[in-house]
Amino acid sequence: MIVSRRLLTSIAITLAILSMPLRLVAQSAGDSIRTHSFVLGIGSSHQLDTYLSPLNYTGYQVSFVRETLRMTRLAHRRVSFQTLWQGTFSQTSNISGTATDWGGHIGYDALWHYNWTPVQGLRLMAGGAIGADAGVLYNSRGGNNPAQGRVCVDLSASVMAIYKIRLWGLDLGVRYQANMPVAGVMFSPQFGQSYYEIGSGYADGNACFSYPGNAFSLWQQLTMDIPLGKYTVMRVGYLCDIRQSHVYGIKMHDRSHSFMIGFVKHFRKVKKAERKTSVIL
Amino acid sequence: MKRLYLIILSVLTLASCVDEVQFENTPEGNMEALWKIIDEHYCFLDYKAEAIGLDWNEVHGRYRGMLSNNMTSPQLQEVLCNMLGELQDGHVNLYTAADVGRYWAWKEDYPSNLNEEIREAYLGKDYRIAAGLYYRILDDNVGYIVYHSFSSGIGEGNIAEVLHHLRLCSGLIIDVRGNGGGQLDYAQRLASHFTNERILTGYRSYKIGTGHSDFSELSPEYLEPSTTIRWQKPAIVLTNRGCYSATNTFVRDMLCCPNVRTLGDRTGGGGGMPFTSELPNGWLVRFSACPQYDKQKQHIEFGIAPTIPCKLKAEDVAKGKDTLIEAARKLLRE
Numbered sequence: 001m002i003v004s005r006r007l008l009t010s011i012a013i014t015l016a017i018l019s020m021p022l023r024l025v026a027q028s029a030g031d032s033i034r035t036h037s038f039v040l041g042i043g044s045s046h047q048l049d050t051y052l053s054p055l056n057y058t059g060y061q062v063s064f065v066r067e068t069l070r071m072t073r074l075a076h077r078r079v080s081f082q083t084l085w086q087g088t089f090s091q092t093s094n095i096s097g098t099a100t101d102w103g104g105h106i107g108y109d110a111l112w113h114y115n116w117t118p119v120q121g122l123r124l125m126a127g128g129a130i131g132a133d134a135g136v137l138y139n140s141r142g143g144n145n146p147a148q149g150r151v152c153v154d155l156s157a158s159v160m161a162i163y164k165i166r167l168w169g170l171d172l173g174v175r176y177q178a179n180m181p182v183a184g185v186m187f188s189p190q191f192g193q194s195y196y197e198i199g200s201g202y203a204d205g206n207a208c209f210s211y212p213g214n215a216f217s218l219w220q221q222l223t224m225d226i227p228l229g230k231y232t233v234m235r236v237g238y239l240c241d242i243r244q245s246h247v248y249g250i251k252m253h254d255r256s257h258s259f260m261i262g263f264v265k266h267f268r269k270v271k272k273a274e275r276k277t278s279v280i281l
Numbered sequence: 282m283k284r285l286y287l288i289i290l291s292v293l294t295l296a297s298c299v300d301e302v303q304f305e306n307t308p309e310g311n312m313e314a315l316w317k318i319i320d321e322h323y324c325f326l327d328y329k330a331e332a333i334g335l336d337w338n339e340v341h342g343r344y345r346g347m348l349s350n351n352m353t354s355p356q357l358q359e360v361l362c363n364m365l366g367e368l369q370d371g372h373v374n375l376y377t378a379a380d381v382g383r384y385w386a387w388k389e390d391y392p393s394n395l396n397e398e399i400r401e402a403y404l405g406k407d408y409r410i411a412a413g414l415y416y417r418i419l420d421d422n423v424g425y426i427v428y429h430s431f432s433s434g435i436g437e438g439n440i441a442e443v444l445h446h447l448r449l450c451s452g453l454i455i456d457v458r459g460n461g462g463g464q465l466d467y468a469q470r471l472a473s474h475f476t477n478e479r480i481l482t483g484y485r486s487y488k489i490g491t492g493h494s495d496f497s498e499l500s501p502e503y504l505e506p507s508t509t510i511r512w513q514k515p516a517i518v519l520t521n522r523g524c525y526s527a528t529n530t531f532v533r534d535m536l537c538c539p540n541v542r543t544l545g546d547r548t549g550g551g552g553g554m555p556f557t558s559e560l561p562n563g564w565l566v567r568f569s570a571c572p573q574y575d576k577q578k579q580h581i582e583f584g585i586a587p588t589i590p591c592k593l594k595a596e597d598v599a600k601g602k603d604t605l606i607e608a609a610r611k612l613l614r615e
């Protein structure tokens with residue numbers, strides 16, 4: 001796996017820009033706090049798409065996750081609302097190194113969690129999500145089947161646990177989150193159907209119902225938020241993204257493991273009357 | 282509640298890793314991988330069992346016995362290419378770094394009915410070139426177009442210009458002998474200038490599963506008339522065994538157009554859109570995946586018979602004449 005110096009420099013510059021303080025950073029302002037985070041990741045990718053090739057492809061993946069999280073007024077302010085934007089780019093090769101797959105996808109999820117705080121410092125959350133994802137995988141030497149498109153809309157189950165711990169004189173936030181699609185609709189060509197056929201207006205039955213039995217996927221993230229100075233919180237973590245499907249006889253998996261690093265910001269909603277006196281905390 | 286647990290348990294049991302069997306990079310592993318790819322994806326196994334007595338399971342046993350662990354890469358390639366040769370399909374190839382395994386008997390085992398030098402003499406030196414179309418007006422006021430390959434792009438504008446130039450001709454010869462195919466879009470684009478209405482030209486289907494008979498319903502294929510110049514006079518398409526793949530489809534479509542006949546030899550065939558796959562050692566395999574049919578729902582994999590059979594005669598060649606072109610000119614003059 002070779003990552004160019006230019007890529008690493010770009011990641012560093014992006015993270016540096018994102019780490020610049022905006023306004024009103026505070027974590028103790030209660031329900032009106034909105035948490036925004038942006039993390040970049042790099043890791044390994046293991047792919048299979050039998051529409052393109054029966055061989056496994058392995059390589060690297062770069063990704064980003066942009067997240068917002070806030071409490072809502074639902075259920076006596078016990079329901080939080082989270083949005084997740086995710087994007088990836090991967091480059092993988094077959095075992096003999098004679099072909100390359102380039103892939104990428106972008107997805108959006110809106111999640112609602114019910115919150116419990118069973119003990120001081122621990123927050124448990126469980127809920128559901130609605131999301132959409134679109135992507136493509138291109139094989140460098142395919143003929144009439146050079147690429148595979150992926151589009152899906154699904155409902156997911158989601159759980160999260162956040163634990164605040166004080167270590168080395170720092171208030172650290174450790175978080176685990178897992179999302180699993182439970183029902184949805186996904187696009188797929190039929191077993192031997194060409195995109196030429198679909199593009200010629202002969203698309204038929206290319207949308208199918210997906211559930212864990214034919215498209216078991218799991219998105220897991222383990223992160224730690226580390227305060228750096230007064231205004232900056234750094235997030236490091238591990239992302240395990242498993243996407244799979246087996247529909248119309250086409251087997252697909254895309255399993256990635258990434259190291260993530262980025263920054264977190266906490267915003268407090270400011271009412272008009274407060275604006276005149278608001279300061280950076 | 283018990284039922285709910287059972288449902289959740291069933292879903293979790295069904296939900297498992299999605300993987301494909303990965304064969305070893307050994308002669309045996311590569312052969313098994315290739316056999317499986319063809320067994321599951323090739324679209325003419327049933328048809329060729331009927332047409333040429335192909336038994337793909339028997340092929341497996343026969344070629345499996347030719348393998349040894351210490352065979353060289355060229356030896357393995359030879360065995361695998363011979364195995365693929367059983368399919369008798371020009372769309373089936375095995376690409377290695379050293380060679381392209383192929384089956385070309387569909388044209389090499391037959392007379393070409395084409396002499397390139399004589400054809401060039403008919404075009405002369407002052408012929409015109411519009412993208413992939415080479416054309417001129419012959420002495421007896423017959424338009425003559427040569428299209429060497431459907432890989433050479435043509436646009437609506439090119440075709441319109443050519444037909445406008447030939448508009449005063451009494452008839453038109455389209456010579457696609459030796460045209461081994463290319464882009465289906467170009468074939469259909471050219472054919473669309475020979476019909477005034479939307480016409481049914483054939484059908485196509487695709488595999489919906491790994492079984493040899495797992496096919497979708499036949500989807501009709503229509504030819505839409507061009508919105509620019511459309512040829513209204515007689516036209517003759519010259520064919521030989523070198524007409525393959527997209528050219529085969531072009532001939533199929535042209536035969537559905539009014540005022541169009543074909544003259545020459547049977548086309549080479551190639552009635553399946555090819556897909557590609559690969560072996561554990563990295564070799565690329567190409568194979569027919571989506572079959573096409575004529576409007577009588579018959580396969581066109583083994584070619585299309587001409588309306589007017591005609592062969593290139595040695596005595597004509599000796600005189601610098603092309604029997605097929607001369608026969609077409611005579612028909613168009615009548």
